Amino acid sequence: MTHPYRTHTCGALRPQNTGDKVRLSGWVHRKRDHGHLLFIDLRDHYGLTQCVINSENPAFKPAEDVRLESVITLTGTVVKRTPDTVNALMPTGEIEIAVDTLEVQSKAEMLPLQVNSNGEFPEETRLKYRFLDLRREKMHANIVLRSHVISALRQKMIAQGFLEMQTPILTASSPEGARDYVVPSRVHPGHFYALPQAPQQFKQLLMVAGFDKYFQIAPCFRDEDARADRSPGEFYQLDFEMSFVTQEDVFAAIEPVLHDVFVEFGNGKIVTPMPFPRIPYDEAMLKYGSDKPDLRNPLLIADVTSVFEGSDFSIFAKAIEKGGVVRAIPAPATAEQPRSFFDKMNGWAQEQGAPGLGYITFGPEGAKGPIAKFLDADRLEMLKALTHVGEGDTVFFACGKEKATAKLAGLARTRLGEELDLLEKNAFRFCFIVDFPMFEWDETTGKLDFSHNPFCMPQGGMEALENTDPLEIKAFQYDIVCNGSELCSGGIRNHMPEIMLKAFSIAGYTQEEVETQFAGMLRAFCYGAPPHGGAAPGIDRIVMLLADEPNLREVVAFPMNQKAEDLLMGAPSLIRDEQLKELHIRVVMPPTKAEPVLARGAEKK
Numbered sequence: 001m002t003h004p005y006r007t008h009t010c011g012a013l014r015p016q017n018t019g020d021k022v023r024l025s026g027w028v029h030r031k032r033d034h035g036h037l038l039f040i041d042l043r044d045h046y047g048l049t050q051c052v053i054n055s056e057n058p059a060f061k062p063a064e065d066v067r068l069e070s071v072i073t074l075t076g077t078v079v080k081r082t083p084d085t086v087n088a089l090m091p092t093g094e095i096e097i098a099v100d101t102l103e104v105q106s107k108a109e110m111l112p113l114q115v116n117s118n119g120e121f122p123e124e125t126r127l128k129y130r131f132l133d134l135r136r137e138k139m140h141a142n143i144v145l146r147s148h149v150i151s152a153l154r155q156k157m158i159a160q161g162f163l164e165m166q167t168p169i170l171t172a173s174s175p176e177g178a179r180d181y182v183v184p185s186r187v188h189p190g191h192f193y194a195l196p197q198a199p200q201q202f203k204q205l206l207m208v209a210g211f212d213k214y215f216q217i218a219p220c221f222r223d224e225d226a227r228a229d230r231s232p233g234e235f236y237q238l239d240f241e242m243s244f245v246t247q248e249d250v251f252a253a254i255e256p257v258l259h260d261v262f263v264e265f266g267n268g269k270i271v272t273p274m275p276f277p278r279i280p281y282d283e284a285m286l287k288y289g290s291d292k293p294d295l296r297n298p299l300l301i302a303d304v305t306s307v308f309e310g311s312d313f314s315i316f317a318k319a320i321e322k323g324g325v326v327r328a329i330p331a332p333a334t335a336e337q338p339r340s341f342f343d344k345m346n347g348w349a350q351e352q353g354a355p356g357l358g359y360i361t362f363g364p365e366g367a368k369g370p371i372a373k374f375l376d377a378d379r380l381e382m383l384k385a386l387t388h389v390g391e392g393d394t395v396f397f398a399c400g401k402e403k404a405t406a407k408l409a410g411l412a413r414t415r416l417g418e419e420l421d422l423l424e425k426n427a428f429r430f431c432f433i434v435d436f437p438m439f440e441w442d443e444t445t446g447k448l449d450f451s452h453n454p455f456c457m458p459q460g461g462m463e464a465l466e467n468t469d470p471l472e473i474k475a476f477q478y479d480i481v482c483n484g485s486e487l488c489s490g491g492i493r494n495h496m497p498e499i500m501l502k503a504f505s506i507a508g509y510t511q512e513e514v515e516t517q518f519a520g521m522l523r524a525f526c527y528g529a530p531p532h533g534g535a536a537p538g539i540d541r542i543v544m545l546l547a548d549e550p551n552l553r554e555v556v557a558f559p560m561n562q563k564a565e566d567l568l569m570g571a572p573s574l575i576r577d578e579q580l581k582e583l584h585i586r587v588v589m590p591p592t593k594a595e596p597v598l599a600r601g602a603e604k605k
Contacts, residue, residue: 005073011047015094017078022097024049025073025105027135028066029116038063042074042097045140048090051076051097059102069108069115069132075101123553128567130558142555146543149265150217153238153539156257162213162240167202169195169219174517179223181233189584195221198536200455201521203241204493207532208524215240217539223564231540231552232564237488241534247476247492250533251275251432254488258480258537262428265546272430276480280435289327289410291436294484295429297417301409302387304328304397313374316399325402327409328387331394331416335361342369345396348415354408358397362389371397414484428482428545435459436477439470439506450507452477455521456491458503465502480537482545490535497525 005025013022026044033039036055040063041048051074053063066072076099087093112128113121115135126133133139154164173180173194180194196202198220206214218239226232238257242250255274262271277295284291287300305326308316316326334341342359349357360369360383367380375383387395396416398408417423438458440451448470458464459474476492494500500522504514515522543555553559560566580586 009046010042010044010049011091013049013078013092013095015080018080018095020078022078023073023075024097028068028070028072047092049092049097051099053099057099059099062104063102066104067108069111070104071106073103073105074099123561124567127561130568134557142547142549143557145265145547146555149261149543149546150539152261152264153257154217156260157215157240160253162215163211164216165206165214166216167199171196181221181223184583184585186582197222199239203239203534204455204521204532205524207241207243208529212243226562231556231559233560236539237536238539239536241532243530243532245533247478247533250490250535254535266428270427272428276430276432278432278434281433281437284433285406289406289413291433291479292481292484292486294414295431296424296427296483297413298422299330299413299417301413302328304383304386307379307383311375311379313371319399324400325405326397326399327405329396329409329412329416330387330389331396331420333392334394335363335392352408352411357412359394361394362391364391430480430482433479433481435474437471438473438475441471447508448506453489453491455493457494462499462502465499465506470506485541485545487541488535488537490533492533495525495529495531497522
């Protein structure tokens with residue numbers, strides 16, 4: 001045994017190694033003291049091996065004293081376990097190591113969290129001691145899964161002829177839907193770089209440069225608030241772009257990649273067969289109340305505005321007269337539910353900011369509920385036909401402006417699917433959402449804005465931009481959705497300068513602003529740009545779904561907390577005054593209630 005640390009890993013030994021002299025190194029995972037025998041489960045990246053030390057062995061006392069998670073090196077002989085001591089749950093469970101010598105490589109202090117447990121610990125503790133958290137079995141497995149998924153994605157893209165290329169991290173600020181992280185320039189006082197929200201412009205420029213198929217596992221940076229499916233600060237995506245392609249060409253490239261990865265790493269769950277369903281945005285908002293529909297949920301929302309138009313139910317009828325709509329959400333086999341079920345749904349709707357959630361039940365004695373008496377027999381039959389409900393079912397209603405009503409109906413559909421346990425089990429259900437609106441009305445600013453990616457081609461091109469109501473224009477934009485999570489956005493790009501300028505002008509940008517903010521891309525389009533398109537599936541969300549985790553932090557090695565703080569490394573942090581001077585900037589702290597704004601370094605008078 002010439003190697004100082006190990007001849008084998010802690011997951012390698014099997015009965016055929018019986019009698020071999022071996023050396024193992026790893027972390028003390030568990031200890032069990034049986035008096036004259038001390039058992040140590042030794043762990044490394046590859047697995048666990050049980051090691052046994054006799055009380056007469058000089059190594060017994062140091063082994064007895066060593067704390068859990070200390071790093072040790074053991075030498076000994078592989079011994080076959082007796083049948084009654086075999087651990088079938090461990091790959092190495094048929095053998096153990098009879099220890100001859102033990103050397104402590106590194107002592108561990110008292111642990112702030114238990115590594116050999118999957119118990120719950122405070123998030124602050126887990127992130128501050130992330131190096132310990134990552135030693136835990138589930139977390140370690142998640143990061144290994146992430147590595148394997150990225151490797152598979154990379155191999156599948158290369159097999160299709162895509163070239164892996166890198167784009168800059170320091171770039172120019174760009175209005176892409178979120179706040180930029182900015183980096184001050186030392187050599188250009190008063191000027192700033194931005195970290196890329198995505199490699200959008202660069203990958204399009206690569207197509208203009210004549211590269212036919214590009215991809216990278218791209219880091220993206222956005223200064224936005226955290227949520228379960230979105231990390232604050234940074235995230236990674238499979239970014240790709242293709243030249244001379246239609247929308248269906250892009251779908252044909254990414255569908256098999258995602259399908260095969262989810263089959264390979266999905267633990268036997270059902271995966272939507274190819275081709276994935278294509279659902280127009282307007283249909284998605286009507287049937288599912290969301291552009292991220294969970295297709296495991298069988299419930300379908302229906303437009304029942306016609307049922308209530310001119311009806312005796314004045315609340316809905318008056319809303320319809322003012323341009324409102326009524327959406328119906330079926331709830332199968334709930335007509336006999338206790339009153340508390342309906343009160344709970346109504347209370348939930350009020351928590352969402354709605355006045356309530358009206359309903360009608362269809363039982364053996366006919367239609368009942370607070371709304372039923374306002375509809376005659378013909379309207380009730382129309383309602384049943386539109387919602388496909390029958391005896392024993394319930395219909396819930398949302399009413400108001402179309403956008404808000406669709407959202408409430410979508411949330412109610414999700415709520416009912418979960419409450420009634422209707423979601424399909426052990427399945428990954430994919431779809432493409434297509435035909436997104438090119439523009440939307442921003443209620444906050446009172447102006448038109450891009451609804452999605454500003455660099456996508458409007459359907460109908462220049463003619464549509466010049467002759468169609470902007471709110472009616474569709475774009476060659478699409479999302480890939482799985483189980484209610486948006487995995488990917490993409491589009492066929494606008495590669496014509498005149499169309500780009502016109503589209504941005506509709507969104508309120510002057511030609512000068514476009515030429516300033518997108519100078520490189522606009523200039524490139526003036527020298528022969530191919531039609532091109534692509535997409536960017538999110539790595540973190542893919543792994544989150546495959547690992548069946550509820551939060552992205554469970555599949556990222558070193559995530560930030562919800563306040564965008566790195567508790568392990570202490571970021572963000574203050575920097576020295578000398579550094580501020582080098583960058584030609586000063587820090588102006590926000591005022592407290594009691595004092596005015598002061599620049600860092602300024603004195604109070």
